[in-house]
Amino acid sequence: MKKTFIYLFIISIAVTIINCTPKTKSKQQGALNASAAEKVYVPPGEHDDFYAFVSGGFSGQLAVYGLPSGRLFKIIPVFSQDAEKAWGYSEETKPMLNTSFGHIPWGDAHHPDISQTNGELDGRWVFINENNTPRIAKIDLTTFETTEIIEVPNSAGNHSSSYVTENTEYVIAGTRFGVPVPQRDISIKEYKGNFKGALSFLKVDPEEGHMDLSFQILMPGFDYDKAHPGRGKSHGWFFYTTYNTEEASTLLEVNASQNDKDFIAAVNWKKAEEYIKAGKFKTMPTRYAHNIYDEETHTATTKWGKEVRVLDPAECPGLVYFLPTPKSPHGCDVDPTGEYIVGSGKLSADVTVHSFSKMMKAIEEKKFTGEAYGIPILDFETVNAGSVKQAGLGPLHTEFDDKGHGYTTFFISSEVVKWKVGTWEVIDRKPTYYSVGHLMIPGGNSRKPFGKYVLAMNKITKDRYLPTGPEVTQSAQLYDITGEKMELLLDFPTVGEPHYAAGCPADLIKSKSKKIFKLEENKHPYVAKSAEDVKVVRNGNEVHIYMTMIRSHFSPDNIEGIKVGDKVYFHVTNLEQDYDVPHGISMIGANTSELLIMPGQTESFVWEPKQVGVWPFYCTDFCSALHQEMQGYVRVSPK
Ligand code: CUK
Ligand code: CUA
Structure with missing residues (x-):
């Protein structure tokens, strides 16, 4: 297995170099033509059709763009101090950046997600995670202000976050790193079996949207990547990818990819609620900041959390199952029907798709191949629905349109691939400039996607813009996906590194936007x-x-x-x-x-x-x- 990894690694570097070598104008695919320009042209004084909330990555903020124009409207300060809006400087907002580590003036913002009602976008709030000092923020979409930030204890690299369930019952947050829980002085070599990864459930109040750290599930100390709540038939579950299931304490060596398959963890959160109700939890003392910005007093205060309820999956049968998924899966996405669970093994060329119904049947029939820390492992062949074969190199993330297609990004081969749900055949592929990470279809995380555009978010731009010294802008690219083939319409620069975005029809938000404070x-x-x-x-x-x-x-x-x-x-x-x-x-x-x-x-x-x-x-x-x-x-x- 080591060999496969080295091979993929070399290919990855080679392909990245090829992809990122500036091409002459005539060779560049997807250069704008008049009809593409028309499709993104919003005449002066007119409004865009969609809002796009694009994460600012290491800027710590959330940027608001209009689609299709790609015009930047606002940078909402979230996890980093912002002198333009006095965020984190004014006496009122300073407490918003409180954590158990002190006042932290910076954050790494990754995954925005818009609140939902009955599995559809409701345009009330955006949630976004902070990776580095684990936190989840809530932004109110009437004021476009961050009104709540809650620290997530027992977590490190808060990356499988912050996704909402179908009725915004919960915002979920998963750790990336396994760490000692509770933190203690222990040899790093003793990682295996000693490090844990907490999966957190933040209950959201349906009226005010207040978040509350409801409970955690203490998972084995693998690394966790991206999560996706079930919807429709899989409502009540959520899925997230794991890698380093070998529990290696250093990923530098090849050993983190020894296992041919890691897992997608399937978590039954309705069951978790039952276990909590039945008192099957342990109360763990901890300390975390919960910062609330009050819109009436325009003042933030910090409440300190003292403990958290913790479930151990080994003691809670039916709570968690592992679905074997090839080669260090990164993205984890669920289609709008809730039936298909996509895991993109970033060291693979295929996109693996599991079936929720098959998973339920296998659970019923107890078709397990083993267990890890008391968590049953399902049989790959039994739960697998199929895979999009040899689709590209380095699949990362998938979104869905409303016509039964998946769109997967390939980092290494730098492209977006459109495929058909059910037959798994590739329908189209379009290059990205360059090395795409996430992509976003407005509503693509809900039961009702608005399949007009896909926005690809790229890591590297090289020659795409006027040079600005060694640091050049990162960018997003907009594709029209209304036809059989995707059409590249627009490049636009972004703030910081855009990891993910959440899009929403403008009408859902703009009529509710506040004009003044009385x-x-x-x-x-x-x-x-x-x-x-x-x-x-x-x-x-x-x-x-x-x-x-x-x-x-x-x-x-x-x-x-x-x-x-x-x-x-x-x-x-x-x-x-x-x-x-x-x-x-x-x-x-x-x-x-x-x-x-x-x-x-x-x-x-x-x-x-x-x-x-x-x-x-x-x-x-x-x-x-x-x-x-x-x-x-x-x-x-x-x-
Ligand atoms: S991660 Cu950035 S490309 Cu934070 Cu969702 Cu995959
Ligand atoms: Cu200028 Cu008030």
Whole structure:
């Protein structure tokens, strides 16, 4: 088996080099023609048909694009501080980045998923995982703000996340790394049998969308990659890929791919709920941050979780089964009917498809070939529905349209391959530029995909754009998939590394989009709603300025009585009640970012003056013809 791995590795490097060698214009496939241009052209002032929420990867954020135009509308700050929107800098948002490791100013954002009702997109929230310091965030799609971030304990490399079940009952989060659970000082060589991988179920409140760490399943210490909830007939299950089932402590050596087959783990979460109800769990002490941004007070607070309920699959028959799947499966996807479970062995040339009904039958008949840590292993031949043979090199991820086709990305051969569900025949293939990771069809994670476009997200761009030094942009490519053959329409650059995206018809979101925050509903503890509320309050060396802003002045604008060594809090309320009239405020020498405050909102920053003098502040957002007059001074006197 070692030989196969080395062979694939060499091929992979060779093919990557070939694919990434700049080609001359005439040779380039899929160069835009007039009809492709027309298909992505959204005339000035008109709206796109779809929203695309594209993960920012190592930028830690979530970018919002329109499709088909590929225009970038917004970068929603999630796991990384963002000076443009004061995210993680303002006093209100700082707690959002709290974790049990402290205030973490950066994250690695991978997989956005939109909430669903009855297996269809409902456009209420987007969830996204943070890989590095395991967390799940929820973004409210009325405000496009991150309103909740919950840390996931007993996890490391929170990668098989964050996918929603059919009615958003749960957001699921799986660890990538096996780690000692609970963490302890242990030789890394003792990995095997000692390291575990927690699979977490975050219960989502159907009204408010609040997340709650409901329970975990403590899986063997394999590495876990991508998850996909069942839908339709497989609702109540979810599936996720494992690799390193050898439990090698180093993947550098070939030993992580010794096994010809790793597994897709099939988890019956309805059964898990029964076991929880019956009290078959252990309570494990742990500590994790749960950060909630309150839309009424516009302020975040951190609650600290103290324990988690844990299920051991060996003690819970029927909870987990392993489906053997060839060669280090990466992606795991389920078709819209819920019958087919796709596992893409990234060191393979085939795409393996399992059948849910066959799996259920095999379970019923107890057709097991063995077990791993008390988890039954099903027979490959019994559960396998077929495979898309020799489809390409290095299959990664699959999405589905609404006409019975799967679309799989091949990283090494750098292409998207369209195939037929049921017959597994390849229908079309189109190159990507270059080395595609995920792909996305709007609603492709639901029972109702909108099979108009597929968006491929590429790792390498080389010559595709104007060079910008050693670091060039990553990109997405849009294909029209309404015909038999796919047609490349558009390339557009992305923010950070796009891993996955979630797309949604614009109509589901845009009518609900909030225009202002109502001033009368503002419950911020330091709000100033009128001239009477404007004041400067001293408490020892702490000073609180209750300030208002409206076109085009601050109140108060000239502030005296501040001393070197004071801690000065600016609490600034934007009194505007018109759409699209934010104001900003920035203070010379403040060790923070500007604030960009929405109509009806209050935000705060802290300034610690070090030098005597008269120091200006001003509005940073061009808000009216008198924007340049929107300013003030603070006089700082000696201690
Ligand atoms: S991963 Cu990036 S290409 Cu995080 Cu879903 Cu497969
Ligand atoms: Cu307010 Cu510029």
